[in-house]
Amino acid sequence: MNEDQKHDREFMDTFMLILGFLIAFTFFIFVLANVISAKQDEVIQSNPKAQELKAERLMPIATAKMAKVIDPNAPVIEVVAAPINAQNIYDGACAACHTAGIAGAPKFGDVGAWADRITQGGETLYEHAIQGYQGEAGYMPAKGGRTDLSDEEVIAAVDYMVENSQ
Ligand code: HEC
Structure with missing residues (x-):
């Protein structure tokens, strides 16, 4: 072995040592992260308050707030189903045309137009309101253009309009 080869050899040894150390260090960090995360889960599971906060974080904001409004002591984990509010749906999705009778829409409260x-x-x-239809007076878009509404919500709005127009 000449000087050069010896030098290369030494370099390789050091290099492998550092590489080995880095691999071991990475593995150590990995294990440490797992231990911390397991510990965290344990703390959350044994602490009802922490669990509540976690559930609250994972819940849609409106639902969490609503549960609090209805009953400040309500366990926030309970999911509150929003009741269908026909008037709100009408105001938000149907009033634009049906209040003034835009484009041939039968007016809200106009008994003659609805009979x-x-x-x-x-x-x-219901079918015409949900699927939309072209009538003699004009075009009623499916769900009034609000395809995000459920069929039940549209039906509730139709009932609301009919009840107030006869
Ligand atoms: C862009 C305007 C527009 C919006 C928004 C709109 N409608 Fe209409 N709607 C019409 C028009 C126009 C007609 C009349 C069509 C015809 O008979 O020629 C109509 C007719 C109707 C009818 C009568 C159907 C029939 O068979 O006579 C119902 C029920 C109805 N709409 C419900 C709704 C509901 C519920 C909403 C809200 C979710 C809504 N509409 C939103 C324009 C609209």
């Missing part, structure tokens, strides 16, 4: 429509029966009105 013949009501005789068609509820099912037809």
Whole structure:
């Protein structure tokens, strides 16, 4: 072995040592992270307050707030189903056309404009409101253009309009 080869050899040894150390260090960090995370879960599971906070964090904001409003002592983990509010749906999705009778829409509260429509029966009105339809007076867009509404919400809005227009 000449000087050069010896030098290379030494370099390689040091290099491998450092590499080995880095691998061991990475592994150590990995294990440490796992231990910390397991410990954290343990703390959360044994602490009802922490668990509540975690559930609250994971809950849609509106739901959590609503549960608090209804009953400040309500366990926030309970999910509150928002009741369908027909008037809100009408105001938000249907009023734009039906309050003033825009584009041939039968006006809210106009008994004459609704009488013949009501005789068609509820099912037809629901179907027309949900799927949309082209009538003689104009075009009623499916769900009033609010495709994010559920069928039940649209049905509630139809009932609300009909109840107030006969
Ligand atoms: C862009 C305007 C517009 C919006 C928004 C709108 N409508 Fe209409 N709607 C109409 C028009 C126009 C008609 C009349 C169509 C015809 O008979 O020619 C109509 C008719 C109707 C009818 C009568 C259907 C029939 O068979 O006679 C119902 C029920 C109805 N709309 C419900 C709703 C509901 C519920 C909403 C809200 C979710 C809504 N509409 C939103 C324009 C609208």
